[in-house]
Amino acid sequence: MAKVVFVHGVGKQYLSEDSLARDVVPELLGGVRLTGAPVPPPEDVGIAFYGDIFRPRGGRAGLEEPLDAVDVESDEEFALLMEWWARAAATDPAVPGPDAAGGRGTVGWAGSQLLRIDRVRAALDALTGAQFLTGVLDRLLVSDLKQMAGYLTDDTIRERAKARLAARITPDTRVVLAHSLGSVVAYETLCDPELNADWDVHMLVTLGSPLGMRGLVLPRLRPQPAAGGLGRWPVAVRRWTNIADATDIVAVVRELRPAFGDRVTDLPVRNGSHMHDATRYLTAVQTGRATAAGLYGAESCDAPPDATEPVPADGGTSG
Numbered sequence: 001m002a003k004v005v006f007v008h009g010v011g012k013q014y015l016s017e018d019s020l021a022r023d024v025v026p027e028l029l030g031g032v033r034l035t036g037a038p039v040p041p042p043e044d045v046g047i048a049f050y051g052d053i054f055r056p057r058g059g060r061a062g063l064e065e066p067l068d069a070v071d072v073e074s075d076e077e078f079a080l081l082m083e084w085w086a087r088a089a090a091t092d093p094a095v096p097g098p099d100a101a102g103g104r105g106t107v108g109w110a111g112s113q114l115l116r117i118d119r120v121r122a123a124l125d126a127l128t129g130a131q132f133l134t135g136v137l138d139r140l141l142v143s144d145l146k147q148m149a150g151y152l153t154d155d156t157i158r159e160r161a162k163a164r165l166a167a168r169i170t171p172d173t174r175v176v177l178a179h180s181l182g183s184v185v186a187y188e189t190l191c192d193p194e195l196n197a198d199w200d201v202h203m204l205v206t207l208g209s210p211l212g213m214r215g216l217v218l219p220r221l222r223p224q225p226a227a228g229g230l231g232r233w234p235v236a237v238r239r240w241t242n243i244a245d246a247t248d249i250v251a252v253v254r255e256l257r258p259a260f261g262d263r264v265t266d267l268p269v270r271n272g273s274h275m276h277d278a279t280r281y282l283t284a285v286q287t288g289r290a291t292a293a294g295l296y297g298a299e300s301c302d303a304p305p306d307a308t309e310p311v312p313a314d315g316g317t318s319g
Contacts, residue, residue, distance in 0.1 A: 001170045001173075009278060014051075017047045024045075037288070053160050170199075176190065179208055180210070181210070208245065214253070242256040242266050245270065269286050
C-alpha cells in the first residue's frame with residue numbers, strides 16, 4: 001500500500017511504470033533525505049502511470065510521429081502554444097516574443113488556417129531557441145502540447161488517466177506528488193466524490209503545474225470553479241503545497257493560491273536550465289519538506305531553502 005504516490009506529466013508515452021519508477025523513486029527519496037526527516041522505504045512509493053494512453057496505436061514500429069506545425073490543429077492547442085511562447089519570451093531574453101514576431105493575439109490569428117500555421121511555426125522556432133529547450137525537436141513540443149490539450153478536451157483520455165491514479169491511492173496514502181499535466185489529473189481525481197470516499201491525503205504536492213491558467217485550464221476543470229471563479233478545494237486533501245520554477249513555461253501561472261484559495265502554500269524553486277524537469281523538482285529540498293510534512297505531520301513545509309543550495313546550470317529539457 002503506497003504511502004506516497006507520484007503522478008507524471010506529458011511525454012512519457014514510451015516509458016512504463018517500472019522504467020519511470022527507476023528514475024523517480026530515488027530522486028523523490030533524495031529530496032526527503034535533504035530535510036533530515038526519516039526517508040521512507042522505496043516500497044512506500046507508488047507510480048500512477050498513464051503515459052501509454054497517449055502511445056500511438058498501430059503504424060510502423062520504430063518511427064516517431066512526424067508532428068510539425070500543421071498538427072497544431074485545435075484552438076486549445078494553439079492557445080496553449082501561444083501561452084508557452086509568451087512565457088518563454090518573458091523569462092529568456094534570447095526568445096523573441098509574440099509581438100516582436102508580428103503578433104495579432106490568439107483571436108486575430110484564429111480566422112485563417114494558413115496564417116495560424118505560420119504563427120505556430122514562428123512559436124516553435126522561438127521556443128526551440130530558448131536556452132532551457134536546447135535540443136528539443138518540434139515534434140516533441142507538438143506532442144506534449146497535444147497531450148495537454150487532449151486531456152482537457154477528450155473525456156475518454158480524462159477518465160482513463162483518473163482511473164490509473166485512483167487505482168494507486170488507498171486509505172494508507174498520505175502524499176500525492178503530481179508533476180505538470182499530472183497535477184491536473186491528480187486534482188480532478190482527488191475532487192471526484194465517486195472515487196475518494198475513504199481517502200485521507202495529508203498533502204498534495206503540485207510541481208510545475210498548469211492548474212492556474214484561467215484561460216485554458218481552470219475553466220475546464222471538473223468540478224468547475226465556483227461562481228466567483230475560485231477553484232474548488234479537493235475534498236480528499238488536507239494540505240496543498242504548490243512548487244514552481246520562475247522560468248517554467250508550463251507553469252504559466254506559478255502561484256495557485258489566487259486560483260484555489262489561501263489554503264494553498266506556494267513555494268519557489270530553482271531548477272536551473274532544466275526548468276520543467278520532474279527530477280529537478282523532486283530533488284529540491286522544498287519538495288522534500290512538503291513530502292515529509294505529509295508523511296510525518298510536520299507543522300510547516302515552507303522553510304526557506306539553504307542559501308548554499310546549488311543552482312544547476314547545465315542544459316536540458318522537460319520531463
